[in-house]
Amino acid sequence: xxxxxxxxxxKLSGEVLAGKKGFGxxxxxxxxxxxxxxxxxxxxxxxxxVIGAGNFWRGRNSKRMERTTADYMxxxxxxxxxxxxxxxxxxxxxxxxxxxxxxxxxxSECYNREKxxxxxxxxxxxxxxxxxxxxxxxxxTTAALRAAEIDADLVLLAKNVDGVxxxxxxxxxxxxxxxxxxxxxxxxxxxxxxxxxxxxLCMDNLIPISVFDLNNPENIxxxxxxxxxxxxxxxx
Numbered sequence: 001x002x003x004x005x006x007x008x009x010x011k012l013s014g015e016v017l018a019g020k021k022g023f024g025x026x027x028x029x030x031x032x033x034x035x036x037x038x039x040x041x042x043x044x045x046x047x048x049x050v051i052g053a054g055n056f057w058r059g060r061n062s063k064r065m066e067r068t069t070a071d072y073m074x075x076x077x078x079x080x081x082x083x084x085x086x087x088x089x090x091x092x093x094x095x096x097x098x099x100x101x102x103x104x105x106x107x108s109e110c111y112n113r114e115k116x117x118x119x120x121x122x123x124x125x126x127x128x129x130x131x132x133x134x135x136x137x138x139x140x141t142t143a144a145l146r147a148a149e150i151d152a153d154l155v156l157l158a159k160n161v162d163g164v165x166x167x168x169x170x171x172x173x174x175x176x177x178x179x180x181x182x183x184x185x186x187x188x189x190x191x192x193x194x195x196x197x198x199x200x201l202c203m204d205n206l207i208p209i210s211v212f213d214l215n216n217p218e219n220i221x222x223x224x225x226x227x228x229x230x231x232x233x234x235x236x
Contacts, residue, residue, distance in 0.1 A: 003224055010040075099112070102133050
């Protein structure tokens with residue numbers, strides 16, 4: 001399969017790692033994703049990952065908790081998921097590095113753009129953890145920010161639905177799926193793809209976004225070859 005994009009960021013939700021368990025980490029799911037990432041790397045792709053933390057923490061759930069505290073707890077959840085993915089990749093012989101936006105030297109390396117780019121150019125997988133290192137920013141924004149910083153060619157947004165719809169397809173059987181969208185259309189129509197900060201970052205840096213269903217692992221390689229396997233978001 002011919003590869004159209006060279007350097008990509010794969011954004012995974014934490015819920016994906018939980019599988020049917022709905023909480024925590026499903027070893028079989030993580031192993032399957034790791035196998036797909038190995039295929040990506042072996043094809044010549046430079047692969048970076050950003051993983052959410054929804055399988056552990058969904059944000060502030062008490063009026064007595066500060067938003068900043070809740071966000072930092074979410075960042076710790078992304079570190080746990082990143083370590084799990086790192087270990088699964090090592091198990092199948094894929095060299096990788098976890099780079100954390102929050103200093104925790106016993107668990108990971110500190111994030112540094114030059115270091116990340118060097119690792120990617122050496123064919124190593126890079127896993128960005130702990131979000132941006134600051135509260136009030138989502139892991140969607142982390143993916144867009146890191147994509148801009150490392151000059152990524154594409155953001156792969158893996159979801160549990162097969163693209164972007166004008167309404168929730170689980171609730172509305174008449175929901176319309178978009179094959180392509182411009183960044184402006186996402187913002188104007190307030191479509192639930194990524195948060196607006198993330199979309200704006202991608203728009204400002206002309207980074208296309210491929211939204212697809214992760215339940216079919218072949219979608220990742222197809223998207224990297226330039227095929228539209230869900231919804232493509234780019235400059236009109």
